[in-house]
Amino acid sequence: MSTYLLVHGAWHSGECWQRVVPSLASAGHRVLTPSLTGYGDKAHLLSPEVGLDTHVDDIVELIIEEDLTEVTLVGHSYAGLVISSAANRVPDRIARLVYLDAMVPEDGESAADVLPVTQALIDLAVKSASGWRVPPLPELPPPSGLFGVTDPADVAWLRTMLSDQPVRCLQQPVRLDNPAVHAIPRTHIHCTVGKPDGFDRRPVPAVQPNGAPAQVWELATGHDCMVTMPDELAELLLKLG
Numbered sequence: 001m002s003t004y005l006l007v008h009g010a011w012h013s014g015e016c017w018q019r020v021v022p023s024l025a026s027a028g029h030r031v032l033t034p035s036l037t038g039y040g041d042k043a044h045l046l047s048p049e050v051g052l053d054t055h056v057d058d059i060v061e062l063i064i065e066e067d068l069t070e071v072t073l074v075g076h077s078y079a080g081l082v083i084s085s086a087a088n089r090v091p092d093r094i095a096r097l098v099y100l101d102a103m104v105p106e107d108g109e110s111a112a113d114v115l116p117v118t119q120a121l122i123d124l125a126v127k128s129a130s131g132w133r134v135p136p137l138p139e140l141p142p143p144s145g146l147f148g149v150t151d152p153a154d155v156a157w158l159r160t161m162l163s164d165q166p167v168r169c170l171q172q173p174v175r176l177d178n179p180a181v182h183a184i185p186r187t188h189i190h191c192t193v194g195k196p197d198g199f200d201r202r203p204v205p206a207v208q209p210n211g212a213p214a215q216v217w218e219l220a221t222g223h224d225c226m227v228t229m230p231d232e233l234a235e236l237l238l239k240l241g
Helices: 021-026 040-045 052-065 079-089 118-127 152-159 179-183 230-240
Strands: 003-007 030-032 071-076 094-100 186-191 216-219
Touching: 003 052, 003 079, 021 030, 021 230, 052 079, 071 079, 071 230, 079 094, 079 179, 094 230, 186 230, 216 230
Parallel strands: 003 030, 003 071, 071 094, 094 186, 186 216
Antiparallel strands: none
């Protein structure tokens, strides 16, 4: 049995993994899909003090409280930052990092460093009435849709789980200063359809930090592949388990 810890991206909640969990669980694996502070069942904790460090604490505390080991730690989108810093703190508990259409940072980088278009969201939030709220990205015409989701029923379901994001999540830096974190194998899963202008990902280096060849897989769907291609995503994750 493997343990999968699936970490949602900005604005979403742990509910977004609902369609992926059955395939992993039916194969005999343990699956955890927590909502980060400020989202889902923790939406009432949303505040300007919530930042990347808060979300890293969420994941590290869960790993320790549940005494998880040999974890396949999956981070979608913004959560690429979260899983990186979390693995930096508990590298001995992580079997693999999976960057699911995610930001892939270097030590000391923030979301704006990894994805420069994010700076525009930060500037808008700081100048807004709240001074800290970053609203979800708007729905665009197909194939971009709402985070890559275009089916009307799926869009309606997705909207039920979206919340504003605190700007500190995009400002605080990732910590990757523990040499042990660089030994953890990485897998990158890229969604190839409907990416809006300005949201170009960095090329994945041919060699992982641990010296192994890069492992990059693709799904021919939009950004929220856990909504649009849950079975195909689960099939890829099962290859890692």
